[in-house]
Amino acid sequence: MTEVSSLTGRLLVATPALADPNFDRAVVLLLDHDEEGSLGVILNRPTPVGVADILAPWAELAGEPGVVFQGGPVSLDSALGVAVVPGGGTPGESAPSTGSASHAGGAGGGTAGAPAADPADGAGPGDEPLGWRRVHGAIGLVDLEAPPELLATVLGSLRIFAGYAGWGPGQLEDELVEGAWYVVESEPGDVSSPDPERLWRAVLRRQRNELAMVATYPDDPSLN
Numbered sequence: 001m002t003e004v005s006s007l008t009g010r011l012l013v014a015t016p017a018l019a020d021p022n023f024d025r026a027v028v029l030l031l032d033h034d035e036e037g038s039l040g041v042i043l044n045r046p047t048p049v050g051v052a053d054i055l056a057p058w059a060e061l062a063g064e065p066g067v068v069f070q071g072g073p074v075s076l077d078s079a080l081g082v083a084v085v086p087g088g089g090t091p092g093e094s095a096p097s098t099g100s101a102s103h104a105g106g107a108g109g110g111t112a113g114a115p116a117a118d119p120a121d122g123a124g125p126g127d128e129p130l131g132w133r134r135v136h137g138a139i140g141l142v143d144l145e146a147p148p149e150l151l152a153t154v155l156g157s158l159r160i161f162a163g164y165a166g167w168g169p170g171q172l173e174d175e176l177v178e179g180a181w182y183v184v185e186s187e188p189g190d191v192s193s194p195d196p197e198r199l200w201r202a203v204l205r206r207q208r209n210e211l212a213m214v215a216t217y218p219d220d221p222s223l224n
Helices: 056-061 171-177 196-204
Strands: 009-012 027-034 038-041 048-050 067-070 074-082 133-135 137-141 157-167 181-184
Touching: 009 196, 027 074, 038 067, 048 157, 056 157, 056 171, 157 171, 171 181, 181 196
Parallel strands: 067 157
Antiparallel strands: 009 027, 009 181, 027 038, 038 157, 048 067, 074 137, 074 157, 133 137
16 A cells, blocks of 8 residues: 555645535535544534534633634534644654544544544643643643633634544545645644635645745636
8 A cells, every 4th residue: 555644734725626516615624534544523614503502611711702612524423622732743743643543434424423632642741731632732622521720721722623524544645646635734723713715715825835826716716
């Protein structure tokens, strides 16, 4: 099998050519990517549901807007917490894959569970706060079953997602070859953008290449 270069911690930015309505103008943070598949959450799909309505203990720590985001079309009844811990990791550094995360099918859905955030998983002495597991740099997964007070003093931001996006082995690679996604570096502020509806354009606009021009692509191509 061809070795897969991990894109964990990077952003998948939907190209204007991507026709799947589940991912129209989507910005996906990849939480896991290896030869077994890929898993991530869509950062710019806020829902009308408040965090307080489903996870009241975490509501005070969730950034504005204080709503649940739809992380993807898979397992909408499951919740994931993604949080930034300032100084939580070296930029560009990702937690090693443990092989424990289950990967679902692509936009068509699947039944695989979301990755568990094990507070002891990969943590060294004084390296990671209890209840948080680094994914990439300062971005990590929160154990939503842990007491929120464990993280209250260290969290820079927190966002709650219902569901996630998943790809089977080789599926994401095929979509990249087809030109469905741009792959760019993530920034901690992407997780907690206070204006998620504009995140697609904002991420593209900050690129120092021709992708910055794509940010001007009209919502309705017929108007171009």
